[in-house]
Each structure stands twice: as C-alpha cells, then as structure tokens.
Amino acid sequence: MNRLMALIKREFWENKGALRTTPLVIGGLHLAAVVMALVTFNHFDNEFQSLKELLRFVAQQDVDLRSKIAYGVSLEMSVMFTMVLAFVVFFYLLGSLYDDRKDRSILFWKSLPASDTLTIASKLFTAMFLAPLIFWVVYVLTHILFMAILSVVVIALGENPWTLFISLGNPFEAWSLTLASYFAQSIWALPLYGWLMLVSAFAPRIPLLFAILPPVILGVLELWMDFLKTFTINDNLFGLFGHWFANSPVILSIDINTDDTGVESIGAGLGVPLTGEYDHAVTVSNMLDRLFSTDMLIGLAIAAVFFAGTLWLRRRATES
C-alpha cells in the first residue's frame, strides 16, 4: 500500500503541470471571465442600463426558475473542466509507459522493488481517480469563488445574495453529481485507457500515431468494404466509437426547459446538445444504466485484454 501510494505520488510529481496547473488555469480563466464581464457590463449592448437594474429584474423572477438557473450554472461550470480533463488523461496515459522508456529512466524505476503490475496500477489509478479528483476540487473551488465574487457585487449593489441565488441552487448536488460522473466515466472509458496504455508500452516512438492510426485504418477499411458490398454506410467502427463517446456518462450539456419564460437552454452553447437518443449523465440512475450495461461488460473484457498486453510488454521493456 505504501509502495502504491509512493508510485502515485511519483505520477503526481512527474505530471504536476497537467494534473495541477491545468485545472488551476481553467479555474482562473473562469473567474477572470466573470470579473471581466462584471467590470465591462455597461459596455455590452443589452437591455439593462446597469448591473443594478439586471439584479432587480432577476430578483423579480420566479423562484423556481432562479433555482433551475442556479443549478444549471453550477453544473455548467464543470463542463470546461470535464473536457480538458479528458484531454489531460488521454495524453497522460499515452506517455505513461513511454516517457521513461524514451529517457531510459525505466532502468532506474525497475531497479526499485516495485512490480510492473503495481507500476501500471499506479498509473491507471492516477488516470481514473487522482486526475478527476484534482480537477473536481478545483472546479468546486472555482464555483465557490465565483459565488463569492458575485455575492460581493450583489451586496455592493444593495441586494441580498442569499435570497437572490445562494440559497436556491444547492451546489452540493451539482458537485457530487459531477464527481460521480467523473468516476463513472473513468470506468466507462476503461477500454480506451487500456488501449492507450498498451500503445504507450509498445510504441517505439510517437505514441499518438500508434494510438490513432490502427483504429482509423481499420475504420476506413471497414467503411470501404461495407460500401463496396452494399453501397450504403451502415454500422461500423466509427459508428461504434461515436456511440461509445456519445454514451459517456459525463455532463456535457444541461437542458433546462424554460419555454414559458423565454429563457432558452443555457447548456446548448458549451456542450453537445441533447438529443432524444442520448441523455447525459445528469442523474445517477443514468450513470448506473451505463455502468451496468452489456456494452460496459464487453468494454471491460476488451480492457482486460489490453491491460494484460500492457503488462506483458512492460515486463519486456528492458529486453534490448
């Protein structure tokens, strides 16, 4: 256990930029954007003369609507973190078993009494749990600071932030839902993670190329074969990837139906818009549906093969 913790610590130290600095930058950008918007509010071409006027208007709105918006905003704030997290984890895993082979420090790591299995486990743990946890903590902090900044402004303008929005949103629900979706996604994405680690353990150079080319070539070949046979484009590998991606239990957009008030869905701008086919992970039961599906079972079986291959390759990484 101590060894596993040490190895995870190592991953954090080695990837501090990706794991710690990146979410801090996203949080900082969010807050900077908020402050900028508040400072320059009067310069926008909008129907309100001043912030004060806007706040009065908001305060007059229906409580139910305000709750929905407050809740939506707290979820929405996680979207940027979620998307960047996906990139960070992707590239982290791609380099996880490649970088130390490239700079030969694998010879040092292998001189320590930590098994290859434990090493791989520490990297997978970092991708599945540590990275999402750090991103989530920064997201929550950003949200709290966002509300704090807003509260100060609201107080300065003579309104009561508590009744205006703080008491309405229940941020804890959005926070826990986001964290749950991160971990659900970590499990959902295991076949991808397994593939990335396999490539990372295998690639003689440029792991990105080795990760992307085989599925692309296979997909194109399949598409072509299909087309030659049927002159139509049916279900294929790309469709499968698309389906898998769209089915991810992550929060990418939040649809708040507010037809009666004229306020449109506030999520459509940033994320994938909701369609009837895929509903996203805005409820726990949605996530559980994904995780206890046949698709997931097949995915886990594929992931197991990839991880076995990864271990096999890692054991032989010092052969030549």
Add this chain to the structure above:
Amino acid sequence: MNYVIEAQGLTKRYKSTIAVDNIDLKIPAGRIVGLIGPNGAGKTSALKAILGLANYEGKLSVLGKDPSKDRAALREDVCFIADVAVLPRWIRVWQLIDLTEDIHPKFSREKCLQYLSSTKVTLNHKVKQLSKGMVAQLHLAIVMSIDVKLLVLDEPTLGLDILFRKQFYTNLLNDYFDEERTILITTHQVEEIEHILSDLIFIQDGRIALDATMDDIHQAFSELMVSPDKAAAARELNPINERELFGRHIFLFKNANREQLKELGELRTPGVADLFVATMTGGQS
C-alpha cells in the same frame, strides 16, 4: 556453499544472434567481481538476465531466487546502476529520496544525506540541472544507502572525468563494501578497477574466456620484458602473448617457471588490461 549468483548453461538469444552462449558461473558472497569484455561480448545481456530485466534460457539463480519470476522480490536484495544517467530528469533530489525511502525497505535516508553532504548536490536540485558527474554521485549515494546483498554496476562511470571515477570507486570500496556484500562491475576502464577487484571474469563472444580470482591470476600469469637478443629464447617458452614496446619485447606467460623467466629479463605482474588484450586476441598483438 551458497553462491550469490549461480548460472548453468545461461544463454541469451536475440532474433539471429546469440549474445550469451551457454555460460556457467558461480559467484560467492563477499567478492568484487569485474566482468570484462569487448563491446558486444554479451556483458550487458548477462547482467540483464541476472537482474531479471530480460528473458534467458538455462538455469540461473540469484540469491536463491529465479530472476525471471521473482524480479520484484529480488529487488529488495539486489540493486543496480545500469549505465550512467538513467535517473529521471524531471525529479528533484528530495523527491527521489522520498520515493526510494517509501519503495525500498532497506534504504537509509540518513546514510544517503550523509553521502550527499560531501558532494555539491542539494536536495532542491532537479536531476536535469546536475552535471553528469553529479548525477552519478547522486545515484551512487542512493544505491550505497540501500542495504542489499548484491550490487550490479554496468558501466557506472562511463563519460565521467578521472576525478569522479576515482572518487566513485574509492567511496564504493571504503564506505560500502564488506564481506556480506557482493559487487559485480562491468567497465571498459579496466585499469581503474583492477586494484579493487577480487575476481575477474573475461567474456568474449558470449562465452567466458577467463574466470579466476585475482590471487590466482597473479599466481598464474607473469610478464617478462626482454631485450631483442633474448626474444627468441623467450619465445621458446611458449608465451601466450608477445608485444613490442620501445624496442623491448614483452611476453605474457601462463603457469611458467618464474625462476627460468627471471634469467631472461625483468619479471613483472601483468596488468589486467594487458591480460585482457592477450586473452581476447589470443596470440600476437
């Protein structure tokens, strides 16, 4: 007798070449063994097999364990420096010490800090900020602070200047080595380590060309320097090697009668380097 390393028919094949060809090896505890051979002789392949870093054929036991199966367990009692500059470049010295302490049960932080205090390496340095020599010092400090039974050094001082190299081996001998421990070293700089070795193994084309203790070698081999007029007489006595230096002929003899040799010229103990050249080239050089 219990051997630290025991190999029987150890063979390592790459696709088309045989790097290690059916070697037998027995290394007891408390020895400093030099594994010497030309480039591509199979030194590193043999070491990798011993360290469990590569597959092999034949029987191999290191501290009673099978390195191909018990790599992680073996690491607790076997430490190695495989080549210079394999420490991760991004890491800070204090992080390296932290990690080694957490992962290795036999690591002593106090010892490591003590070794480092005599160098210019500070805890806050990143490895990539250190010179090559300092990295080697750091690596050696870490390795010497681990209480293992077998230490394997594969070209540990390659590319370092002579001051660092001398210091490296002095530290190793004075601060680390004792009867319980075994050190296995490969290097090209034979002259620098010959005085610290207790055993010598020459390896050539994947085979062992010589395996003896230094005492045996000093007993068995003698070097004779004669003037040209005595050269023919010396040749009569079946030297294993002959070379010329400043007009004088130098012969290397194995198991020769020293009294007889003395009459022909000046008798000396041969250096490992000369012995190596003689063994590798077989005859004239």
